[in-house]
Amino acid sequence: MESRTVSIKDVADRAGVAVGTVSNVLNHPARVSAATRERVQGAIDELGFVRNDAARQLRAGQSRTIGLIVLDVGNPFFSSLARAAEDCAAENGSTVVLGDSGQDAGREARYIDVFEQQRVQGMLISPVGDVGPRVEALRSRGMPVVLVDRTDTQRRCSSVSVDDVAGGYMAVRHLLEAGRRRIVFVGARADYRQVADRLTGARQAVEEHDGAVLEVVEAEAMTVLAGRDVGGEIAQRRTGELPDGIFCANDLLAIGVMQAVLLIRGLRIPEDIALIGYDDIDFSASAVVPLSSVRKPTTLMGRTAVELLLEEIEGPASRRRQVIFDPELVERGSTQAAVRAAG
Amino acid sequence: MESRTVSIKDVADRAGVAVGTVSNVLNHPARVSAATRERVQGAIDELGFVRNDAARQLRAGQSRTIGLIVLDVGNPFFSSLARAAEDCAAENGSTVVLGDSGQDAGREARYIDVFEQQRVQGMLISPVGDVGPRVEALRSRGMPVVLVDRTDTQRRCSSVSVDDVAGGYMAVRHLLEAGRRRIVFVGARADYRQVADRLTGARQAVEEHDGAVLEVVEAEAMTVLAGRDVGGEIAQRRTGELPDGIFCANDLLAIGVMQAVLLIRGLRIPEDIALIGYDDIDFSASAVVPLSSVRKPTTLMGRTAVELLLEEIEGPASRRRQVIFDPELVERGSTQAAVRAAG
């Protein structure tokens, strides 16, 4: 339809001005007289001119784009973090482009390459495994990087993460404050650092409290189904051996436990057993008994990550900072002590 | 650390060859003798050279990037579709970059602009509202566009979508085949074309079946909570007036209905009431009674969308195609007729 692509030169010809003037209209409107500005704008509209970002970047040496690589876009934590990052970037005139590594190191590497070739301003990476070497290489070439949901133990770059020890502590302390003493921690074989941290926090809380005991039950996986198995096992215990509080390492497990406890034996939540999960997934609020949980401050994390990155972009000499957020307790029906009979 | 950025010129100097030779090593290795190739490669590694995509694109006039704009990355439908699109693109040497419009027309417009300025090869758009004019403008400038999860009634561009009428038909037909006759359709005030389509399909199925009746119940929203309200209302009906099959316009509603039906009155699923949802969200498989549902072929849709786009990129003269997929029935416990007593 149109001649292949419309360049700034075409616009200049059409408006009867020099290319530099067109560029000024686009980038420094104040430098151009109103009349000329209008004429150029008219030509732009008529011809349907769209800036060629490649040329602009080539000249500028830098783009206005931030690369964000997440482990799984399907995970609400990441999608919500991404949303926040986008908003914060937009406020600063940048755009976030998203890459989904799907926990695959190869895909992660691909995105890092693509983003570097695109000369993004910087990258936010939620790394798959050990990205130490990759990040080191990036940094040596002057590419700002901020790690997300992971601290850099060697302090090579800034990072934004969550204190899962504090989260575990918070959850169990909440159970203790609701008067529970026989606490069960349900977690999967602790491959994940995160699960181990949550357990550590749970232990701390119990140790601070005389008369409280913590039992650790291992689930097959971090899923609803595995939770149901664990819940079934617990529900079948003799009355004297029942726990009165359960902390699950994530919400899926907790929902499974809840299903089993409510249906298999007809125990009441929270009256007989108080239950709390972790992550505060969307679903938790609408479980049969709304599930208390521990929430990561995703929005804050997304914004902070972008801010740290921009800081580093503007002042490459700035110090690396490891920002660690405390998670937040979300109280819902599954731990509400209010209705509970005294004693 | 390093001198600002390493260009192909630096590599050429280091290796003692001309810039054209370096370029050939990168793009047409066969044209270069093995010895030279090795020397150049060595220089590249030593200097940590990274291709400047902006310059490459500027010269080539086109990138190897596809822009994908979705309504909500948090929605599993879109995240899974994105994953498939990425895979398919990767197989064809392209990369997908993701933009999340969050159902916001402004953000959608922003991403369209950014992608167009980046001269992406083409865009996959799951549009917020009426993108007719925008798409028209893009196309007039030669930018290939494929709509996702939406047909283009005016056939201006190719599209990939799902036949929700067929989905609704499928769901209710499944209930009928399980011997159910008193069917309830639960949907929200049908703002969404999609919900209306599902109801249309449901009606068709019922009309084909003598003695079957369909009742439509309106929920406040498409949420678990709203579903629970509807389920409570239904469960409290007198025995003779109970439905024996319920089709909910999405899984969230269905899960709410399930919670209410099971807990409030202790009815059995599927023995007393068979229940089926729509969308097949992750959670459905692990509901207390695993929920039957209707699934969109997300992976296929993602791949097809990319294929249609590539088709158009390679042959701009190719005809626009509206690909409409049939959804797929997912049978689970909530409709399993097997256990049901005869009669």
Next chain:
DNA sequence: ACGTGCTAATGAAACGATTCAAAAGCGCGC
């Protein structure tokens, strides 16, 4: 008439990779 002090507009140079016509290098037969 001429210099001064403005603002507005100009256009060549630069960014870094790719392309391609031309040159260089080489082996070989006469």
Next chain:
DNA sequence: GCGCGCTTTTGAATCGTTTCATTAGCACGT
């Protein structure tokens, strides 16, 4: 020693934008 055919290498031109030193244009005071 020379020309031929082949592969390998060269380097200037190109893409579209931004930048910035210059130039143009204009009003005003002397």
